[in-house]
Amino acid sequence: MTRRASLGSDDGAATVEFALVAPLLLLVTLAVLQLSLALHVRSVLIGAATEGARLAAMAGGDAAAGEQRTERILAESIAGTTLRETAVRVDRAGPVPVAAVDVTVDLPLIGLLGPAPMTVTGRAVLESTTELVPGFASSGLG
Numbered sequence: 661m662t663r664r665a666s667l668g669s670d671d672g673a674a675t676v677e678f679a680l681v682a683p684l685l686l687l688v689t690l691a692v693l694q695l696s697l698a699l700h701v702r703s704v705l706i707g708a709a710t711e712g713a714r715l716a717a718m719a720g721g722d723a724a725a726g727e728q729r730t731e732r733i734l735a736e737s738i739a740g741t742t743l744r745e746t747a748v749r750v751d752r753a754g755p756v757p758v759a760a761v762d763v764t765v766d767l768p769l770i771g772l773l774g775p776a777p778m779t780v781t782g783r784a785v786l787e788s789t790t791e792l793v794p795g796f797a798s799s800g801l802g
Contacts, residue, residue, distance in 0.1 A: 698769075708763065712727060712730030714759075716761065742767065746764075
């Protein structure tokens with residue numbers, strides 16, 4: 661084989677191309693997995709906070725029961741290990757009073773970003789046997 665023929669050869673090119681592309685492909689794969697994990701944790705948090713708010717908003721329900729229900733749901737999930745704070749409150753700022761459960765967790769991220777706090781809120785309309793929403797009247801239809 662002449663020297664000119666060996667310079668134009670493609671022998672070993674696939675190995676070099678794979679060595680250049682593989683780290684980038686791995687980085688993209690890990691980023692997609694991290695995003696999937698973060699979205700899953702957020703979804704679990706929203707579900708747990710909403711469930712706790714529903715329990716707290718029931719007629720005869722209380723804030724402590726809603727908070728305990730939220731924390732129990734989170735303890736059984738992947739998000740339970742990162743729980744930072746759970747708070748239950750009644751929000752009367754809008755047209756309808758609602759029970760709101762705020763859940764804050766440390767969302768672990770890869771790289772230099774470290775754990776980032778994420779807060780979600782679940783809301784449920786307060787049930788009441790004695791209080792009517794302003795603007796609504798009892799129709800007398802027993």
